[in-house]
Amino acid sequence: MQAMGKHDHSHHEATGEELAAAAQAALEKGGEQWTEMRAQVFAAIASLGQPSSAYDIADLVSKSRGRRVAPNSVYRILDLFVANNLVSRVESANAFVANSHPGCLHDCVFLICDDCGTTKHVDDDALSKSVRSTAAKAGFAAQRPVLEVRGLCEDCQ
């Protein structure tokens, strides 16, 4: 089904099964199990594409499992995914989105359209360094930068 092509790209943007495989690899590298439940939660997040609430994810997983999956089960798995960089939490939207390169450690920047809700994910090393150095100058040990920008996407301007 997937064309199993070779990447010649340092940062290939995985999608579909390929993405799931990368997520599995990243999670297992963290010493965690890739269970059926976790696979389905990840698939749900990935299929939603944009940042989604834990409750929406729970609904979708409930459908794919054929029985009700409670939000707290989803939260547990979401926490695990966030801790292992498979998923990012978008703080200003109380939502979760699949990381397009699971396991890779970045300070991502999310650009969130206040009109249509679509969210773009950007990496910018210079910006990231700038944030961390600003923190360091204040004597603060940065662990998890939260870099989000609310505004209007290209289509909605």
Add this chain to the structure above:
Amino acid sequence: MQAMGKHDHSHHEATGEELAAAAQAALEKGGEQWTEMRAQVFAAIASLGQPSSAYDIADLVSKSRGRRVAPNSVYRILDLFVANNLVSRVESANAFVANSHPGCLHDCVFLICDDCGTTKHVDDDALSKSVRSTAAKAGFAAQRPVLEVRGLCEDCQ
């Protein structure tokens, strides 16, 4: 008068009554009224010092008013304050904190200690420009950057 100013830089950090006066001025400049209720909500936020939940603020205001003030009343006023830059919302903590220079428009950076919860507020023009230009490069019209860093403050490291 407060006698505690240790440093003075271009941005005077107002505290106490001085801060309230600045907040009042900023709100009125926005064409809004500075009512007793609003003054008490602002005083509550300012006295808490660190980012606080709307419910905690409601509790404090309830005490200062001598009767129960419902959270939704506080939310209304908080929204007004945020819109007029008297208060900032800390997204990663679902909390609100008084702006130390009300009415001034900045892209603030919050440094939030995951250990003790205290939050430091920093402005950094270079960082702010960098964020906005990163957004612009992606065709995104930045309106409200959310710049927060979770980590450990100087005392908790």
Add this chain to the structure above:
DNA sequence: ATGATTATGTGATATTGTATCCTTCGTAAT
């Protein structure tokens, strides 16, 4: 098998945030 550990189920509860409708009060037009 036995027990230890990890994963998930289940129900209750806590926290955070909105919607709606109503009263009060100041003020301006009649």
Add this chain to the structure above:
DNA sequence: ATTACGAAGGATACAATATCACATAATCAT
């Protein structure tokens, strides 16, 4: 004065988000 009107706030209900406590099930090492 009476009426009309809008802004502010009160009261209640509710919705959305998140966590806790404990039970059960699956997995793994002895």
